[in-house]
Amino acid sequence: MYIIGVVPIHTKGSTPLKCGEIKKGGLDIAETIRFAVKEAKSKPEANIGIVIIDSCNDPQIIQEKILTLHRFGVYVKDRYIPIGDKILGYIGGWSSDVSKAVADIISRLEYPQISYASTAPILSDRSIYPYFLRTPIPDGKQAETILKIVERLQGNFIQIVHSEGAYGEGGRDLLLDYIRNGKFDMCVSQTISFKTDTNGTDVLSKLRKFSKAHIVVLFLGSFDVVQLFKTFNMIDRNEFLFISSEGWGTRFDVELYRKLNGCITVTSQLNVNEKLKDHFASLKPDRSNINQWIRPYMEKEFDCYFEWSYDKRSRKKCKENVSLNVFTTDFRLDAWSPFVERGVIALLSSAETTLREKCDGNTTELCDAYKASPEYVSSENKLKILQITHGTHL
Structure with missing residues (x-):
């Protein structure tokens, strides 16, 4: 089963349908999704995969990518692998325009969606977006x-x-x-x-x-x-x-x-999980890492280049031990990261409850009754989010 994360790894490009530079904070969101899925104690007893879609903060780009995902699947090793019938829900997006663009499609496809940073009032209209929820305050x-x-x-x-x-x-x-x-x-x-x-x-x-x-x-x-x-x-x-x-x-x-x-x-604020800080400190920019954006992100964050990097526009070489450690460097986690973690926990908790009730207790795959119950997942999510984010303040 899969969670789909919508994240602006890059900024919006200067020309239509093109992505721009690496965005500060984008990798924070992507890695928080990965961390939360790995750590969530309430997740179903099944393998949960993650698909991160780079929105480039562009409503048109994200809609194109979502349509491709649902029409064909995920492109791996020269072929598309269909996953549309295995999606638990969506986490994202960041900007309200992107979240709205996502909701315009997946509301029709009937998937639950939890945004970690979008606060626009239009998204609260349940008659238009019945499966949209968010962790920050509107x-x-x-x-x-x-x-x-x-x-x-x-x-x-x-x-x-x-x-x-x-x-x-x-x-x-x-x-x-x-x-x-x-x-x-x-x-x-x-x-x-x-x-x-x-x-x-x-x-x-x-x-x-x-x-x-x-x-x-x-x-x-x-x-x-x-x-x-x-x-x-x-x-x-x-x-x-x-x-x-x-x-x-x-x-x-x-x-x-x-x-x-x-x-x-004025801003909403949640405490950061200390384990999340440790997760970022452990990230390494080598070729074997699961996240392809770590190297360019770290090069931008510390204004340096790695020896094996093609992009050597910076004048200085990255130190061998450089890391995204909030305790030993000037790196700071994006303020929305805790909201991302709560959103993932809420979605997985709600999915587990729905699977147990709709799929005869089987939490290892999505039965037809689960797919036909997005409003039930969203309703459960709403309760979970209220519980998890209680104490959020302005």
Whole structure:
């Protein structure tokens, strides 16, 4: 039986249907899925395989790959091996646009899906996505918390910068609805949409047109936040106060931009399993490793190259003992990794319960009754997720 993981190992490419560079955090998610399946005590008494699909954070690319998977199977040694009738469910994706693209297909195919990072409100509509679940808190709570912070700071005049797409536009709409409904007494001078090819200096120029709206609320995806960091670091100190959703969250690369000190971010947080840290420390970038992305990921993380690597753009050679050890290096696990682990545990726990009840106690293969019961798996999952992630806070 298989779990399908949808992970942005690479970023979105600069041309259609092409992947970009290795994405920071992508390998963290892929390896957490592998770790969680191996460690989950509640998994069925069967062999659980993993298929990781690189989404490249592109809705069109992931849909193409999912359709290929279900039409033909997994390509191994010059042939396709069908696995459609052996899939327990999907874990992913990261961005809300990708999760929505996945849900658009697998809701029709009737597979359960658990996202580890997508918080857009549209995905909560069970009439459209009946088998979609997630481990992080949806954006409604985030939006309300952000406006409470603005209120606490006695802010009554704000600007909103948001990503184009389900996440950013959904967050913007939530903020505006709270204000229009009178729950918060404040005015919005303007909303600014940001997409991949938007010039960051143009955003800054628009913000300066309403300089008295000192507080700027950001509902930007993590990919867009990175693009705007440098631009935002051009502002005069205290020119604007940014209050951001979890797209900025606990990103560590913001430490490079000193003029952003004092900004406020909201994020969900879960504790990291210590065994997961040990798992990453044990990963080696040799040719025999099961994960083909470890070498390029480590080269990017530590700005070095391995002797056997074709890509030697870096000027320094990687140390022989270099590792993804959170205790001895500057490597830090992506903040979404604990949410990934909880999602896998929830799916496997729910699958085991469903197999026992629908397949006469047999947990070694998917019977027809299991395949015909995605709503039952999803219902069980919902309960498990609530139990596992209890204590998540903003």
